[in-house]
Amino acid sequence: MTPPGPWKSYCTLVRWDWTREMRRKTTLLSMGVMGLITLFLFSFAIPPEREVLLDTRAGILWVTFLFAATIGIDRAFRADGRSGMLQGLLLAPVRRATLFYARVTSTFVFVVGLQLVLGVLFLVLFNQSLNVDGAITLIATVIATDLGFVTVGVMIGAMTWSVPGGDVLLRILLFPMLLPVFNVAVASADRAFKGQALSTTQLLMLAAFDLTFLGAGHLLFEHLVKDVGSDV
Amino acid sequence: MSGPAFRVTGLWKRFGARDALAGVTLEQARGTCLAVLGPNGSGKTTLLRMLSTLGEPSEGDVEVLGHPLPAEAHEVRSKIGVVLDRHLLVADFTLRESLRMYADLYGLVDATARIEMLADLTGLTARLRDPVRTFSRGMGQRAALCRALLHQPEVLLLDEPFTGLDAGGTRIVERVVTDTRARGGSIVVVTHDLPRAASIADRAVVFAHGRVVFDGAGEEAAAQAAEASR
Numbered sequence: 001m002t003p004p005g006p007w008k009s010y011c012t013l014v015r016w017d018w019t020r021e022m023r024r025k026t027t028l029l030s031m032g033v034m035g036l037i038t039l040f041l042f043s044f045a046i047p048p049e050r051e052v053l054l055d056t057r058a059g060i061l062w063v064t065f066l067f068a069a070t071i072g073i074d075r076a077f078r079a080d081g082r083s084g085m086l087q088g089l090l091l092a093p094v095r096r097a098t099l100f101y102a103r104v105t106s107t108f109v110f111v112v113g114l115q116l117v118l119g120v121l122f123l124v125l126f127n128q129s130l131n132v133d134g135a136i137t138l139i140a141t142v143i144a145t146d147l148g149f150v151t152v153g154v155m156i157g158a159m160t161w162s163v164p165g166g167d168v169l170l171r172i173l174l175f176p177m178l179l180p181v182f183n184v185a186v187a188s189a190d191r192a193f194k195g196q197a198l199s200t201t202q203l204l205m206l207a208a209f210d211l212t213f214l215g216a217g218h219l220l221f222e223h224l225v226k227d228v229g230s231d232v
Numbered sequence: 233m234s235g236p237a238f239r240v241t242g243l244w245k246r247f248g249a250r251d252a253l254a255g256v257t258l259e260q261a262r263g264t265c266l267a268v269l270g271p272n273g274s275g276k277t278t279l280l281r282m283l284s285t286l287g288e289p290s291e292g293d294v295e296v297l298g299h300p301l302p303a304e305a306h307e308v309r310s311k312i313g314v315v316l317d318r319h320l321l322v323a324d325f326t327l328r329e330s331l332r333m334y335a336d337l338y339g340l341v342d343a344t345a346r347i348e349m350l351a352d353l354t355g356l357t358a359r360l361r362d363p364v365r366t367f368s369r370g371m372g373q374r375a376a377l378c379r380a381l382l383h384q385p386e387v388l389l390l391d392e393p394f395t396g397l398d399a400g401g402t403r404i405v406e407r408v409v410t411d412t413r414a415r416g417g418s419i420v421v422v423t424h425d426l427p428r429a430a431s432i433a434d435r436a437v438v439f440a441h442g443r444v445v446f447d448g449a450g451e452e453a454a455a456q457a458a459e460a461s462r
Binding site for chain 2: 001002003004008009012013016019020023024083084085087088089090091092093094095226227
């Protein structure tokens with residue numbers, strides 16, 4: 001018996017992650033409910049006809065995305081860690097980096113998918129519209145931001161799932177690290193609402209964050225899951 | 233193939249100020265069953281975790297099937313089967329799906345036949361379509377055996393394999409040990425079940441305070457372990 005190579009293992013892990021989420025839907029539901037509540041609260045506070053919305057809409061959108069996505073990121077390892085499933089995966093002949101990339105991919109897909117739905121709801125609730133350039137800018141911003149966001153979130157999730165109060169710790173560690181990313185993401189989303197094309201500089205900045213976080217995850221993940229499940 | 237199933241030399245594992253393993257030197261010949269006995273907190277499970285690649289030593293050398301750990305952990309993982317205190321399966325999947333996922337990760341080509349054969353061996357054929365979350369402790373233990381045996385491992389690491397099992401389940405574990413040994417595989421059993429350990433193991437070691445305090449035949453080790461637990 002020869003264990004499959006990294007690519008096949010990666011595809012297997014992503015496929016089974018997807019199957020499992022479609023089966024229980026707890027992550028998607030939790031993220032969806034949090035996103036909806038946040039959107040509704042903002043829509044009560046800032047009605048669509050208020051001028052202040054023009055200055056705050058990009059921020060509102062990203063706060064909604066951030067709150068909703070953090071739930072999914074927190075669950076990336078917490079449920080598996082507590083059930084012992086993570087140990088099962090660590091015992092399988094799968095490279096740690098492969099496990100990391102697979103978990104980033106499946107979480108990324110859930111987060112982006114949900115954000116697309118929340119984005120449409122945002123446009124409806126706040127009576128906003130996007131032209132083609134704006135839509136392309138927003139989608140590219142979401143994808144480029146989420147890749148870095150999810151990557152660093154999965155890394156921190158791997159560190160904090162076993163710690164008492166780890167869900168709070170995840171947010172305490174994650175949000176400050178993401179400030180520069182969200183600064184660019186909000187500015188880029190603002191361009192999208194103004195109907196402007198994607199800024200290459202902003203996209204490059206987001207790509208730089210993504211590469212940095214992916215590189216860090218590749219190097220560090222093995223150490224983050226060392227001694228997982230140790231009961232001593 | 234030559235060399236021991238595993239060899240640990242001067243193995244230390246520290247958790248903060250506490251030494252879970254304190255300079256353990258031990259090796260096991262291939263094709264044998266080694267029972268690891270001792271009171272709670274004596275370092276038995278920590279040793280098993282080192283051998284299973286889940287834990288890394290603070291000091292000392294670990295080799296499994298000639299592969300040094302953690303450097304060649306990836307090679308070792310495809311050759312060992314591990315049963316821990318939990319079944320490590322996906323609770324939301326059926327048993328068949330859960331095992332299938334692991335079969336894919338191990339690259340099994342005849343996964344369906346293998347899953348059915350193991351379900352038959354462990355008496356779980358009727359439960360293959362049931363979600364794992366509906367399993368009792370004993371059923372979970374049987375399912376864990378299926379998972380550990382999927383890829384016909386050369387070394388089987390069992391942590392308290394008799395816990396939660398009825399008489400039928402216990403006989404299954406004994407049969408697995410016998411079959412594994414018969415095909416040249418090696419087994420390490422960490423247990424508190426002294427009579428059972430004495431009956432299935434070729435050799436037993438007793439741990440106390442992170443050290444090996446006895447190394448010898450099963451029956452004598454059982455007496456030593458009982459003494460160490462007092």
